[in-house]
Amino acid sequence: xxxxxxNMVCPRCxxxxxxxxxxxxxxxxxxxxxDAEIEQELTDGQRLSIARKLHDIGFELLDxxxxxxxxxIRIAVQQWVRKNEExxxxxxxxxxxxxxxxxxxxxxxxxxRGITIERFSILHRIEYAKELMCYSLLSTSEIAYRxxxxxxxxxxxxxxxxxxxxxxxKGFRELEKHDRTSLDAL
Numbered sequence: 001x002x003x004x005x006x007n008m009v010c011p012r013c014x015x016x017x018x019x020x021x022x023x024x025x026x027x028x029x030x031x032x033x034x035d036a037e038i039e040q041e042l043t044d045g046q047r048l049s050i051a052r053k054l055h056d057i058g059f060e061l062l063d064x065x066x067x068x069x070x071x072x073i074r075i076a077v078q079q080w081v082r083k084n085e086e087x088x089x090x091x092x093x094x095x096x097x098x099x100x101x102x103x104x105x106x107x108x109x110x111x112x113r114g115i116t117i118e119r120f121s122i123l124h125r126i127e128y129a130k131e132l133m134c135y136s137l138l139s140t141s142e143i144a145y146r147x148x149x150x151x152x153x154x155x156x157x158x159x160x161x162x163x164x165x166x167x168x169x170k171g172f173r174e175l176e177k178h179d180r181t182s183l184d185a186l
Contacts, residue, residue, distance in 0.1 A: 001037070001038050001039075001040065001041050001042065002035060002036070002037055003021075003035065003036045003037075003038060003042075003050075003061065004034060004035050004061075004062040004067075004068045004071050004072070005017055005034060005035065005036060005054060005059050005060070005061060005062065006034070006059060006060040006061075006062055006067070006071050007058055007059045007060060008033050008034050008059060009033065009078070013033070013059070014031050014032065014033065016057055016059075017031060017036060017054065017059060018031050018036070020050060020053045020054060020057075021036060021038060021050065023053070024046050024049060024050055026038045026039070026040055026042075026046070027039035027040065033075050033078070033079075034071055034072070034074070034075040035075075047061070047063075066108060066112060067112070069098070069100075069105070069108060070108060070109055070112045070113060072097075072098055073094060073098065073105055073108075073109050073117065074120070076093070076094055076097045076098060077090070077094070077117065077120055077121050077124055078124060079097075080093050080094075080121070081121065081124045081125050081128050081147070082128060083148075084146065086148075087148040090117070090118070090121055091106075091117075094117070105117065122158055122164070123164070125147050125148075125149075125158070126158060126159055126164050126165065128147060129143050129144075129147060129155060129159060129169070130165075130172065132146070133169060133172060133173050140152050140155065140156070140169045140170070143155065143169075144156075155169065156168055156169055159172070
């Protein structure tokens with residue numbers, strides 16, 4: 001049985017969710033960002049207990065098919081942003097990953113999240129760029145190409161947009177305290 005869990009964004013999240021599932025006596029066959037495969041079917045009591053425990057640590061067990069698909073889109077965007085090989089267009093990637101027409105995915109995502117997939121992907125790319133600026137020795141040019149931008153100027157333009165950071169990548173690097181948004185808050 002497949003379960004979708006909202007707000008899993010890191011390896012610690014995976015460990016915490018796995019621990020909760022196993023505490024309910026479930027056999028976890030596989031678990032990754034956003035989903036878990038368990039051997040058994042859930043009873044109503046187990047589903048409620050798991051949902052409460054997940055909620056207590058900031059996660060959400062998704063039962064609604066629309067919410068599940070939106071979470072799958074969110075995870076796929078995050079994976080696309082962090083790809084190290086050459087990127088296909090995001091719309092093509094999402095359609096292929098989720099076996100759905102991009103216009104359907106885009107409309108649903110905008111309705112549920114109140115933001116377009118494109119804007120959401122830009123915010124993720126910028127947060128990943130900030131992470132690389134804080135924790136790596138990569139230049140802005142290297143970061144731009146790693147993230148699939150056509151040029152460092154394109155990254156800089158999106159980065160310094162007033163609704164994103166309002167500063168250049170260089171200005172961000174020079175800050176003493178780097179203001180970052182957690183991925184589950186996007």
